[in-house]
Amino acid sequence: MEEEMNFTKLFAAGSIGSCRLKNRIIMPLFPTKYATDSRVNPKMLEFYRTRAKGGVGLIVLDCPCLDYPRAYKGPQELRFDLDDYAAGLTELVETIHAEGSKAFMHLNYPHEKTVMEKITGATKKKDAWVVPLANFMSPKDAENIITIMADGAAKARTIGYDGVEIQASYGDLIAQLLSPLLNKRSDDMGGTIENRARFLTRLIQTVKATAGRDFPVMVKLVCDEFVPGGLCIDESQKIAGLAEAAGADAIVANAGNKTTKHVTIPPNESPPGPLIDLAAQIKTAVNIPVVAIGKINDPKLAEAVLAQEKADFVAMARALVADPDLPQKAASGLLENIRRCNYCLQDCAEKGVPGIGRCCGVNPFAGNEYSWKIFPAQEKKKVLVIGGGPSGVQAAIVANRKGHNVELWEQHELGGQARLSFIAPFKEDTADILRYLKKSLDDSTVQIRCGRPTDVSEILSRAPDVVIVATGSRPGFPSIPGIDSEWVTDVRSVYENRSVSGQKIVIVGGGDIGCETADWLAKPEIQVTVVEILPQVLHRMKKIPKERLLRRLSAKGVTIFTETEVSAIEKNLVRLKKKDGQMFTVKADKVILAINAVPENNLVEALKGKIKQVIAVGDAASPGNLGSALRSGTAAALNI
Numbered sequence: 165m166e167e168e169m170n171f172t173k174l175f176a177a178g179s180i181g182s183c184r185l186k187n188r189i190i191m192p193l194f195p196t197k198y199a200t201d202s203r204v205n206p207k208m209l210e211f212y213r214t215r216a217k218g219g220v221g222l223i224v225l226d227c228p229c230l231d232y233p234r235a236y237k238g239p240q241e242l243r244f245d246l247d248d249y250a251a252g253l254t255e256l257v258e259t260i261h262a263e264g265s266k267a268f269m270h271l272n273y274p275h276e277k278t279v280m281e282k283i284t285g286a287t288k289k290k291d292a293w294v295v296p297l298a299n300f301m302s303p304k305d306a307e308n309i310i311t312i313m314a315d316g317a318a319k320a321r322t323i324g325y326d327g328v329e330i331q332a333s334y335g336d337l338i339a340q341l342l343s344p345l346l347n348k349r350s351d352d353m354g355g356t357i358e359n360r361a362r363f364l365t366r367l368i369q370t371v372k373a374t375a376g377r378d379f380p381v382m383v384k385l386v387c388d389e390f391v392p393g394g395l396c397i398d399e400s401q402k403i404a405g406l407a408e409a410a411g412a413d414a415i416v417a418n419a420g421n422k423t424t425k426h427v428t429i430p431p432n433e434s435p436p437g438p439l440i441d442l443a444a445q446i447k448t449a450v451n452i453p454v455v456a457i458g459k460i461n462d463p464k465l466a467e468a469v470l471a472q473e474k475a476d477f478v479a480m481a482r483a484l485v486a487d488p489d490l491p492q493k494a495a496s497g498l499l500e501n502i503r504r505c506n507y508c509l510q511d512c513a514e515k516g517v518p519g520i521g522r523c524c525g526v527n528p529f530a531g532n533e534y535s536w537k538i539f540p541a542q543e544k545k546k547v548l549v550i551g552g553g554p555s556g557v558q559a560a561i562v563a564n565r566k567g568h569n570v571e572l573w574e575q576h577e578l579g580g581q582a583r584l585s586f587i588a589p590f591k592e593d594t595a596d597i598l599r600y601l602k603k604s605l606d607d608s609t610v611q612i613r614c615g616r617p618t619d620v621s622e623i624l625s626r627a628p629d630v631v632i633v634a635t636g637s638r639p640g641f642p643s644i645p646g647i648d649s650e651w652v653t654d655v656r657s658v659y660e661n662r663s664v665s666g667q668k669i670v671i672v673g674g675g676d677i678g679c680e681t682a683d684w685l686a687k688p689e690i691q692v693t694v695v696e697i698l699p700q701v702l703h704r705m706k707k708i709p710k711e712r713l714l715r716r717l718s719a720k721g722v723t724i725f726t727e728t729e730v731s732a733i734e735k736n737l738v739r740l741k742k743k744d745g746q747m748f749t750v751k752a753d754k755v756i757l758a759i760n761a762v763p764e765n766n767l768v769e770a771l772k773g774k775i776k777q778v779i780a781v782g783d784a785a786s787p788g789n790l791g792s793a794l795r796s797g798t799a800a801a802l803n804i
């Protein structure tokens with residue numbers, strides 16, 4: 165245990181081929197999609213500078229377009245075919261180097277090609293028909309692509325990258341070729357393991373021949389597709405051996421394909437480190453370093469993986485989005501100061517958040533590093549924060565770090581709705597942000613007052629320069645006949661009480677909270693129905709967690725009605741109306757309202773004109789989620 169706390173393995177230097185890393189932590193590909201006009205910009209530069217500064221050993225950066233314009237995906241994709249584009253990448257790599265980390269370029273090629281018409285094997289994508297390149301490329305096409313990718317690796321070397329990572333996972337081109345399920349070829353790239361691995365091994369050899377034998381090549385390898393008939397560990401061990409023989413310098417033991425993304429990017433439902441054992445099995449098959457990946461956010465787990473020789477390096481993507489300083493904090497023994505990823509897959513996934521892009525639900529600075537810096541305030545002010553939920557606590561901490569004199573008043577206990585956010589199934593990790601915020605408050609000089617309500621006259625009597633109104637939101641109660649019956653309750657009360665009576669429960673509102681509540685309450689003896697007015701439930705939730713939650717709801721027999729509204733609530737009965745006007749009823753001995761919240765912002769109007777600066781933050785400004793609350797608290801405090 166003592167040795168684990170010292171993290172001697174995690175912070176031992178290590179090598180991938182000729183590249184020496186200062187420690188065993190790798191940030192795998194997290195495509196920021198921040199590029200504008202296919203160029204590196206300050207937003208991207210500062211995102212990665214911050215991670216490098218935080219102490220990670222190696223960062224894998226996005227693959228620029230290797231085949232412009234033929235395989236160009238648009239302005240969010242980096243280019244390096246012209247010198248002025250490449251110059252931005254050199255600056256990015258040099259920035260990472262200046263902070264003491266190394267940078268690899270991810271090496272990949274699109275896995276689909278467009279065809280003119282619907283042919284056998286084609287699928288419709290937007291307005292075009294596409295086919296999988298793995299099965300529809302000729303041997304000559306394959307050779308061309310290998311040359312293009314190897315030239316890309318050579319270019320990466322001239323730009324200054326320390327190595328490349330070949331994408332042989334994620335259901336992409338090479339992973340499809342490796343798969344006994346997806347590879348339908350009958351030539352020397354299909355059939356046997358050696359044939360299916362031929363493109364990969366040829367690519368590794370060609371990269372080495374083109375970029376130089378000493379230029380490190382890591383392979384992100386699918387080790388198990390987790391689909392019946394798909395690639396599994398027996399074969400991937402052999403493929404890892406073939407990759408090693410071809411010259412690969414390390415294997416990242418990845419898993420999953422396009423249909424099992426929840427394995428590749430494990431959501432909150434998954435246990436920690438679900439792919440570690442795959443890494444251990446690959447390690448028995450090769451002599452080159454193996455990287456464990458997937459839901460490793462705990463330095464103790466990372467140390468144990470290394471100490472038990474299950475892997476030689478650990479990869480952390482989301483853990484470093486959530487806290488770029490995790491390596492440094494672990495190295496200094498400051499484990500309690502780590503802000504842990506809770507694997508919500510919300511703000512970082514898909515297109516992220518409108519106006520920001522990929523960011524983070526617990527780290528308000530993610531994606532904002534370039535514009536949000538905490539500088540000492542010119543003029544020290546007296547700041548009063550009303551409300552101790554996530555937005556208020558965050559605003560208080562940031563204002564305090566700027567040097568302001570901050571008081572935080574909370575009518576109950578600290579946490580606000582965040583106290584309720586980790587009760588539903590698989591949401592335990594959501595509790596960490598509250599622990600982290602409380603720890604940050606403890607480390608600050610914010611004066612905290614809890615357990616007493618306040619009013620305008622008391623606030624005015626403190627004569628603050630600035631009041632931050634972080635009073636959250638209250639449950640919305642629509643005007644429906646029967647809404648005020650004793651068998652109707654709001655969702656927050658159910659969580660406050662940790663239980664609800666009733667065998668037939670109707671939840672009104674199929675957003676995140678409504679559906680998570682159904683997941684929590686549904687039991688063999690408790691029938692839950694969710695009623696949603698929109699065409700689909702969970703319309704804000706991202707694909708991976710949404711699919712998993714819907715699967716659980718279906719397994720638990722939860723009934724979902726979409727495009728349906730509640731027209732009346734009666735004893736033991738809810739009257740519902742479909743979009744087409746059709747009326748029907750469901751039995752209910754309890755109705756739980758999980759619909760849009762209403763901002764609790766009375767203080768804003770009441771204080772206007774009486775205090776120099778009044779700012780509403782979080783749900784009080786606009787009901788949202790943890791991420792929006794933390795970002796708005798931060799933005800407000802930075803502007804004081």
Ligand SMILES: Cc1cc2nc3c(=O)[nH]c(=O)nc-3n(C[C@H](O)[C@H](O)[C@H](O)COP(=O)(O)OP(=O)(O)OC[C@H]3O[C@@H](n4cnc5c(N)ncnc54)[C@H](O)[C@@H]3O)c2cc1C
Nearest residue numbers: 551553554555575580581585635636782783788789790793
């Ligand atoms: C069951 C549930 C699950 C959730 N799960 C998630 C999730 O998984 N992910 C996610 O991103 N978001 C989740 N949310 C939403 C998230 O918790 C909220 O968006 C977030 O807490 C809003 O933060 P806030 O600080 O703006 O407001 P709140 O959290 O509502 O905090 C406001 C605080 O102000 C205090 N207050 C109010 N009036 C006064 C006053 N006059 N004087 C003093 N204090 C006052 C309140 O007591 C409260 O503590 C969940 C919410 C609920 C209810």
Ligand SMILES: Cc1cc2nc3c(=O)[nH]c(=O)nc-3n(C[C@H](O)[C@H](O)[C@H](O)COP(=O)(O)O)c2cc1C
Nearest residue numbers: 192193334428429458459460480481482512513514
């Ligand atoms: C939003 C997001 C996008 C990702 N995109 C890619 C991708 O395009 N290619 C890839 O190989 N991995 C991708 N990954 C997977 C990560 O590289 C990593 O394998 C995965 O997140 C598991 O590591 P973690 O649990 O430490 O986050 C993505 C991950 C996230 C969160």
Ligand code: SF4
Nearest residue numbers: 505508509512524525
């Ligand atoms: S948004 Fe959620 S899953 Fe993504 S990095 Fe942040 S905490 Fe982790």
